[in-house]
Amino acid sequence: MHRKRYVSMSVGLALLATMPPAHAAQDEARSLNELRHTVVNLLQGLVDKGVLTREQAEKMVTDAQNKAQSDVAAQVAQEKAEEGAVRVPYVPQIIKDEIRRQVTSDLSEQVTRNVVEAAEQEGWGVPAALPDWARRMRWYGDIRVRGQSDNFASDNIGNTYLDFQRVNDAGGIGKAGLAAFINTSEDRERLRGRLRFGFETALGHGWTMGARLATGSLRDPISTNQTLGNYGFRNQIAVDLAYIDWAGTTSTGRHNFGISAGRIKNPFFTATELVYDPDLTFEGVAGHLEFGLDRRDSSGRYAFLVAGAFPLQEVELSSQDKWLLGGQLGLNWKYSGGSRTRLGAGVYHFRDIAGRRNGFESNLLDFTAPPFLSRGNTLFDIRNDSDNTTNLYALAADYTLANVSLAHEWRLGPEYRITLAADGVRNIGYDTAKIVARTGFSVPRRNKGYQAEIGFGSIAMNQTHAWRATVGYRYVERDAVLDAFTDSDFHLGGTDAKGFMVGVDYAMSPMVTARLKYLSANEIDGPPLGIDLLQIDLTASF
Numbered sequence: 001m002h003r004k005r006y007v008s009m010s011v012g013l014a015l016l017a018t019m020p021p022a023h024a025a026q027d028e029a030r031s032l033n034e035l036r037h038t039v040v041n042l043l044q045g046l047v048d049k050g051v052l053t054r055e056q057a058e059k060m061v062t063d064a065q066n067k068a069q070s071d072v073a074a075q076v077a078q079e080k081a082e083e084g085a086v087r088v089p090y091v092p093q094i095i096k097d098e099i100r101r102q103v104t105s106d107l108s109e110q111v112t113r114n115v116v117e118a119a120e121q122e123g124w125g126v127p128a129a130l131p132d133w134a135r136r137m138r139w140y141g142d143i144r145v146r147g148q149s150d151n152f153a154s155d156n157i158g159n160t161y162l163d164f165q166r167v168n169d170a171g172g173i174g175k176a177g178l179a180a181f182i183n184t185s186e187d188r189e190r191l192r193g194r195l196r197f198g199f200e201t202a203l204g205h206g207w208t209m210g211a212r213l214a215t216g217s218l219r220d221p222i223s224t225n226q227t228l229g230n231y232g233f234r235n236q237i238a239v240d241l242a243y244i245d246w247a248g249t250t251s252t253g254r255h256n257f258g259i260s261a262g263r264i265k266n267p268f269f270t271a272t273e274l275v276y277d278p279d280l281t282f283e284g285v286a287g288h289l290e291f292g293l294d295r296r297d298s299s300g301r302y303a304f305l306v307a308g309a310f311p312l313q314e315v316e317l318s319s320q321d322k323w324l325l326g327g328q329l330g331l332n333w334k335y336s337g338g339s340r341t342r343l344g345a346g347v348y349h350f351r352d353i354a355g356r357r358n359g360f361e362s363n364l365l366d367f368t369a370p371p372f373l374s375r376g377n378t379l380f381d382i383r384n385d386s387d388n389t390t391n392l393y394a395l396a397a398d399y400t401l402a403n404v405s406l407a408h409e410w411r412l413g414p415e416y417r418i419t420l421a422a423d424g425v426r427n428i429g430y431d432t433a434k435i436v437a438r439t440g441f442s443v444p445r446r447n448k449g450y451q452a453e454i455g456f457g458s459i460a461m462n463q464t465h466a467w468r469a470t471v472g473y474r475y476v477e478r479d480a481v482l483d484a485f486t487d488s489d490f491h492l493g494g495t496d497a498k499g500f501m502v503g504v505d506y507a508m509s510p511m512v513t514a515r516l517k518y519l520s521a522n523e524i525d526g527p528p529l530g531i532d533l534l535q536i537d538l539t540a541s542f
Contacts, residue, residue, distance in 0.1 A: 133201070141197035142541035146225065150188040150492065153522075153530030158185050160527045164373045164393045174389030182375070184529060192225045198241060206248050206258075214240035219372055222277035223488040239263065240281055254292030256302075261285045267306050268328050269344040271405040271421035273487035274451040274476060280485055284310030284324075300334030312350070315367045323351045330405075338411035348401045349429070350482065354438065355394020358384045369394040374483035376476075376495030378446075380439040396439050397447075397479045400429030411459070419455040419470075425480055446496070446525065449480035457505070466507040473500045477524060491521035491531050498524055512540045 043057050162173065163182045170176035198212030215235045216224035226235050240263070247258035260267065266276055267286035286308030294301040305328070312322040328346030335341075355368040362384070369382060369392050379393040403425045410418040427447035436442050457468030476486065478496040491497035499521035506514045515537040523529040 136203075137199050137201040139197075139199050140542060141195075142539055144194040144537055144539040146192040146194070146538075147536040148188075148190045148192055149534040150190070151532040151534070152183070152185050152187060153528065153532075155528050156184040156530060157527045160184065161375065161529060164375070164379060167391055168369060168373065168393055171392075172383075172387075172390040191228045193228055193235070194224045194226070195235070195237070196224065196240065206246050208245040208247070210241060210243055210245070211239065212241035213237050216240075216279075220488075221372060222280050222374075222485060222493070224279050241265065254295065256290040256292075257288065259285065259287045267308055268326060268346055268348075269304075269306075269330055269342060269405055269407075270403075270423060271342075271344075271407040272423045272451040272453060272472070272474075273490070274423040274449055274474070275348070275401060275403050275425055275481050276485055277487050279488070282308065282310045282324075284308055286310075297334065300332070300340075302332050304328075304330045304332065306330075306346075312353070313367070313371065318367065320352045322353055325349045325351060340409045342405075342407045344403075344405040346403045346405075348399075348403065350399040350401075353395055353482075354398050354434075355380065355382045355396065357382045357438065361385050366392060370484060372484050374486075374488070374494040375492075376478045376483040376497070378435065378443050378479055396435050396443075397427070398429040398431060398434065399427055399479075399482055401481060402426050402428050415459060416457065417459050420453070421455075421472075422450070422452040424450045425476075427480055430479055444525070446477035447479045449474075449476035449495070451475070453501075458507075461505060461507050461513060462510045464507055464509050468505045469503070471500070471502045474498065474521075475524075489533060489535070490519050491523075491529075492533070496524050496526065497521045508538075511542055512538070514538050 043060070047054055047057050159181045161182045161184060162180055163176075166179050167173050167176050170179070173180045194215055196212055196214045198210060200208060200210035202208055214224045215226050215237055217226075218236055218238055224240065243260055243262035243264045245258060245260045247256065249256045261284075263281055263283050264286060266280060266282060267288065268276070270276055286306065288307075289305045291303045291305075292299075292301070293303060307327045308325075310324040310326075312324055314321050326346060326348040328344050330342065330344035330346075333341045352368075353370075356365045357380075358365045365382060373379070373393070378396040380396045381391050382394045383390050383392045403423065406420070406422045408420045412418060425448070430445060430447040432442065432445060451472065451474040453470050453472030455468055455470035458466035460466060461468060474487075474490055475498040476495050480495060483494040486495060487493070490501065491499070499519065501517065501519040503515060503517035508514055515535070517533075517535045517537070519533040519535075521531055
């Protein structure tokens, strides 16, 4: 019997070790007491039936007691370690999503911008994933799809204006046939496209190189558009930019200087498209200087000087290569409220640009005819042979352009601005006596032009729903500028035109912009030639 009592006492002690403190609820104590008697009776029954020996039962009780004591000790230690801790109950996923949304919306734009800038500068997530030359490259590009409607006035006279480019290509008016004249009566509806893709990379110590590919006719220097609808023929793509730049600054940081060589962007400041089309790129070398005028704001208030030399046509068997030599002096002035004024005065001299008439039955001077002609400049036939079906047209006048450009921006608060852009040009190289000597005939002096535009809208177009509206007027006489380099859209390109243009830009997203533009133009001299254009553009860029 003492063995039985020993087992009962041992089991009781083991169960008592797991009992809650005295202040626990009475119903919980009653349940534990019933459980203890049940276990004691169960073990005693197993011993009486010979299933377990007394030694085995005593060992089970001892093991249970030790395990209970260790569990209690561990629980006490854990509770002591967690004193003062905040316990978070289970949070449903919908609550987690709402918390995340509120926290994200509360992050300031500045904090987000700082994180993005740090990630770009430090290359988060891709440490050493790319070689050094790749990390120094900046890629950019754009795609533009344009719907264009060309509408001709009802009083235009057909077979009046020659298409001098086609005549020269064919070898004469007679050889060109009906293609010798431009279209002046049949309206056109066209879908046009443009693709540009380029890169720029830093080479260290102020050196930079870059290149850009673009669609467009390989012979047309002022348009990168291609008319779609050629039975799926693939677009032509050519090198539009390919250059090396070097830039530096003085030790004080007030004065900057640099040089560019190769096929470069227009280095001169122009407020409008009066002298140079925006798509025109220059081949040659250009240098610039910026003189800071304000010690406190040298980057916003400075005078600038630009000079360049650009070969237009290199002739192997002649020393009279055609060149463009240009220089410009200007001022950039930024006001305290964010408004800005830019003013530039330049002279652009086209050397050996005029044509020279061949000797009889000779073609030695054929190179004096320009490789590309638009429409408007005074021309004459430099062929001199007995075949009256042959013609080759060249420029009759010399061109040295004096140009003044002005652009002013009024900031109207943090979101909107008013802009004014104006250009005036005069061909000071125009010499009536030389024209008579070359051509044998005299023409009225038409060597002036001007263009002005005013706009209102958002300061920046890289934000969704940004918009801008412009209206302008253009007047350009036949020999005011070179018709091959001026705007290719107004009056379908060229000179001897006047009229107005209106346009609206709207940002569909930070990188997608839509534009609606209407241009209405008429001839200044000559038979009636009215041309109205409606353009709808969708441009995506990165």
